[in-house]
Amino acid sequence: MAYSKADFRTLTQQLHQSLVAQNGEPLSCQLYATPFSHGSITVEYDNGDQDHHVAEACNIAAVISSIGRILSLPRSNIACEEMSEVLLLRLDVLREYIRAAIETAHKGTYSETDADRMVRRWAGFLKHPSEYVFAHRCLSSTGMTFDPPAIEIDCAFLASWDILKLYERDQKKSDLAHQIVSVNLPSIAKIDAFFKASANHINKLIAANFGIARC
Secondary structure, eight states: OOOOHHHHHHHHHHHHHHHBOTTSSBGGGGGGGSTTOTTEEEEEOTTSOEEEEEHHHHHHHHHHHHHHHHHHSOOSHHHHHHHHHHHHHHHHHHHHHHHHHHHHHSTTOOOOOHHHHHHHHHHHHHHOOGGGGGSBOGGGGGOOOOSSOOEEESHHHHHGGGGSOHHHHHHHHHTTTTSBEEEOOOOHHHHHHHHHHHHHHHHHHHHHHHHHHHO
C-alpha cells in the first residue's frame, strides 16, 4: 500500500494543523522568541545592523517546509506512490532534528513516542535494505493471489526489530530474498500522530527554554 493524491492532500492539511503556526511559519520558528536557545547567535553586518539567528529554529523549519513541498509536488496517484517512501525518509530527518535539538539543549528530556518509533523503524528498514533488495515487491500490486501468500511488511512486522541484534535484522531481511512481499506503509492516522508528536516535542522545547529564563 502506498499513498494516493487524496492521502497527500489529507496529510498536507494535517501537517499545517500540527506543525505550521497561525502566522503561516513552521512551528519551530517560535524558538526565536525564546531566551537561551542553544543555537542562538547575533550576526552583525558591515552597516552595523544586527540579526538574531537561532539555528535549530531555521533548520527544523526547513525540514517541515520540505515535507510540505513533497506532499504538494505529485500530480497523479502514480507520482504519489513513487514519493511515498521518500516522504517517510524525510519524516525521519525531522524526527532526528527535533531529537538532537532537545537532547543537546536539555539532555535527558527527549522521550521517544510510539509515532517516533514507527517513523524510525520504517526509515531504518528502507535505508538499509540488505538482501531485501532481492524481494519481489511489485508482483503483489497486480492483485493476484499467491501460494504461499505474499509476506506482509507493515508496522507490526517492523515492531519486533528493536529487540533484534544487527545480524538478526540482516537475517530477517535475507528471509525476504526471492520471496513475494506486500508492503503496507503506515496509515494516514499514524503519520498524523507523528505530526502531532513532533509538534508536542517542539512546544516542550519552547517551554523548556522559557523555563531556563525564569530560573
